[in-house]
Amino acid sequence: MRGRTQAIIVASTLALLSLKFPPVSVLSSASVALVTLRHGALEGVYILFGAGIAAALLGFFAIDNYQFALFYALLLWLPVWMISIILREGRRLSLAVEIAVFIGILGVAGFYLYEPDPAAMWAGLLEQMIQQTQAPIKDTKIWIDNFAHYMTGLFAAGTVFSLLFGLFLGRWWQSLLFNPGGFKQEYLALGTGPKLAISSLAILAAAFFTTGTLSEIAWNMTILLFTLYTVIGASVLHVVFSQTKMSRFAVPLFYVTLILVPQVLPPVAIVGLIDAWLDIRKKNSNQSGA
Structure with a gap:
């Protein structure tokens, strides 16, 4: 432009x-x-x-x-x-990603302070959407009641993911125009420190071991943290696959799998989380150079 x-x-x-x-x-x-x-x-x-x-x-x-x-x-x-x-x-791209997720977490907490019963609100919206599709309400009632409890986190995660995708694309354009290869270096260095990882595990523990509204809020925040660690895990595994003999095919296949097979997202997020302690990229690089 x-x-x-x-x-x-x-x-x-x-x-x-x-x-x-x-x-x-x-x-x-x-x-x-x-x-x-x-x-x-x-x-x-x-x-x-x-x-x-x-x-x-x-x-x-x-x-x-x-x-x-x-x-x-x-x-x-x-x-x-x-x-x-x-x-x-x-x-620092990592800092920008962390703050984007933190804003999303604040949004979840703020929404629960503003809306007395978020699950009921989402249930009403989901029922309206399903009615427009003319699907039988009775068949989906249980699904709606369960799903509505996590819609705040899912909506926030979708918003944050869209925000990050826009930021990444803008940074990539800037890199192409003014600093070739710059975005790739930033993306492949994405990571978080142990302190944030410990805080994330504490929120996950609260989701598992508490009940009621506190547990629901923690689960919705966990969904946002899942987004964070999935992005970081993708960066880590990109580096790992790029250092293999089949890197030309392995890296593109990895991203295609991420898009088409959502079941691989949790393991990718776990990789992103444990990388805070293991520094997988550095260890893999040392082994490759040995």
Whole structure:
């Protein structure tokens, strides 16, 4: 993107398109991330302000609802703008990822303070969604009642994952344009320290060994931490597979498996967690060089 006007047009147009095609929202977020990472927080504010007005105008003419379009766009861009500033100033992708997850955890806690019975609220929304599909309510009632207790965490995890994907894409674009190979080095170095890992295990223990609302909150926070350690685990295993003789095929196959076989996600997350103590990448590198 050569100028401010082009960035505003791209961000606002993609945001509106994402109302019909949700994956496009990542591209919209990435465009805001790219500008903020390259030119700083103030330029990012200009893009937010200009693209917000553009999104409102497009929403007024396209869907006859400028308020919703403006609110949706700002909800999409503000978090990635904040995390992009952290990455630009801190120059550590791991820190940006950790803070994004921490914001999600605060969001879960705040939602439980705001909403007296989150599970009941989600159950009502899920029932409305299923009614629109004309599926038998009786057959799904038990599923809804169980699933609703974890919807806060799932929604927060989905939001954080989308935020991180937009940030990663924006950082990758910046790397391609101004620092070839830079994003790859940052991504492959992703990790956390033992203190955060111990805190994560404490939250998991609270989920298992407490009851009632406290247990439910802990489980929803655990879902967010699962997202964090899955991303880190993917980074660790990328390095491990890249050091094998079949790396040309092993690395792409690994990511295809992550997408198509969700059952592999828990083991990947466990790898990300234990790496805080084992430093698997360093040990594997030493063994490969021996």
